[in-house]
Amino acid sequence: MPSKNPRCPLCGKPRDPDFKPFCSRGCRDRDLLNWFGEDYRVPTAQAPDDADDHRFDEG
Numbered sequence: 001m002p003s004k005n006p007r008c009p010l011c012g013k014p015r016d017p018d019f020k021p022f023c024s025r026g027c028r029d030r031d032l033l034n035w036f037g038e039d040y041r042v043p044t045a046q047a048p049d050d051a052d053d054h055r056f057d058e059g
């Protein structure tokens with residue numbers, strides 16, 4: 001009795017030995033991205049220095 005086919009944990013398709021435990025490179029890459037994504041944060045744009053140089057511009 002053959003063991004039941006393991007499935008890709010991401011999409012549930014039959015996994016590919018080349019990309020186990022995933023079914024394809026796409027799913028494997030996605031999983032990697034998920035790992036990196038855990039700590040990856042897009043740096044928020046710093047508030048630009050509001051130069052007050054022109055406060056007397058009217059003069």
Ligand SMILES: [Zn+2]
Pocket residue numbers: 008009010011012013022023024027
């Ligand atoms: Zn998959």
